Amino acid sequence: MTQTVTLHYLFDPLCGWCYGASETIATLANHPDIDLQPWATGLFAGNGARPMKSFAAQAWANDQRIAALSGRQFTEAYRRDVLGADDASLDSTMATLAVTAAADTVPDRVIEALTAIQTARYVDGKDVTSSSVVAGLLTDLGLAEAAARILTPDAALTGLAQTRSAKARDLMTSHNLQGVPALIAEVDGTQFGLDASKLYSGPDAILATLGRA
Numbered sequence: 001m002t003q004t005v006t007l008h009y010l011f012d013p014l015c016g017w018c019y020g021a022s023e024t025i026a027t028l029a030n031h032p033d034i035d036l037q038p039w040a041t042g043l044f045a046g047n048g049a050r051p052m053k054s055f056a057a058q059a060w061a062n063d064q065r066i067a068a069l070s071g072r073q074f075t076e077a078y079r080r081d082v083l084g085a086d087d088a089s090l091d092s093t094m095a096t097l098a099v100t101a102a103a104d105t106v107p108d109r110v111i112e113a114l115t116a117i118q119t120a121r122y123v124d125g126k127d128v129t130s131s132s133v134v135a136g137l138l139t140d141l142g143l144a145e146a147a148a149r150i151l152t153p154d155a156a157l158t159g160l161a162q163t164r165s166a167k168a169r170d171l172m173t174s175h176n177l178q179g180v181p182a183l184i185a186e187v188d189g190t191q192f193g194l195d196a197s198k199l200y201s202g203p204d205a206i207l208a209t210l211g212r213a
Contacts, residue, residue, distance in 0.1 A: 005210050006035045006186040010168050010177070011114070012043040013095035014128070016063050018181045019118045020070035021199035025181075028203050029111040033212045038103070038110045040096045041172065041180055042165035049091035056083040059090075063122075069200045077125030091129045097153055098134045100161040101146035109143065116141055185210060 009025060011018040029036040042048060052059070060083055063074040082088060095117050102113040116137045120126040126133050131150055138147035149157050171177075171184055175193040183194040183206070198205035207213040 003187065004033055004035050005212065006037060007206075007210075008171055008184040008186065008191075009036055009038045010041050010172060010182040010184070011038065011180050012041055012045075012092050013099060013114060013117050014044050014090055014092040014121065015180050016059070016066050016074075016122075017179075019122050020066040020072045021181045021196070022072065022115055022118055023070075024199045024203045024206065026111055026115060028206060031203070031207070031212070034210075036111065038099065038114065039168035039171065040092075040099050040161070040165060041168040042092075042096055042161070043180060044090050044092040045096045045161075045165070046093055049089055049093065052083060052088035052090050053086070056088070059083055072122070074122050075125060078122050079125075081125035082121060082127065085127070088127075089129060093129070094131050094134050094150065095128050096165070097150045097157060097161055098138060098146065100164060101149040101157060102138070102143060103164070104157070104160060105145045105149075106143060109141070112141060113138060113143060113146070 007028060025036070028034050060079055066072060067074050098117060099110055099114050102110045117128050117134060120133070120137055121128045128134055135147040135151045138150070172182055175184055175191065177193055181196050181199060183196050184191050185194055194206065194209055198209065204213055
């Protein structure tokens, strides 16, 4: 029997590069020999949030690089309604709470919830900094309990989000990793960082590194 590899995936829901890697991540999450563990780092949550207006043009230019490399779609609706909104902010607080609520209630569907949030932002041009928007996305997935929790986040949920983000950052520090997305494999209790740039070459590149191709 092939041994299962635990793959720690470090991300921020509003990271464009993480969206670029989303198709590969979804495939890895469904691979029978991979136990994918998603960890939101909180990069753009809380104090990491910032107004979008000051760097919207730079973000769009960067997004075009990501699209060319990954094949992921960044639509005009996203450019107009997300980057171009007067009061827009790069704030993943609500999206991070959403994936945390999913991890706490339906841990095998975190990547599905993350994908829905990313698609809503980058394809549909929706404001995923809004609790009602994100709750609606979770409700559409049938994740009613997670949706209810982010509409009225309590201390338990916010504390869990902070704890998980702290663990994600500790993992990054211990493996000298900078930025997201980041990948850390774990086999027989031994952890080692992977080259996350291979995410944009498709799942086979990661699987080959892990000897699972």
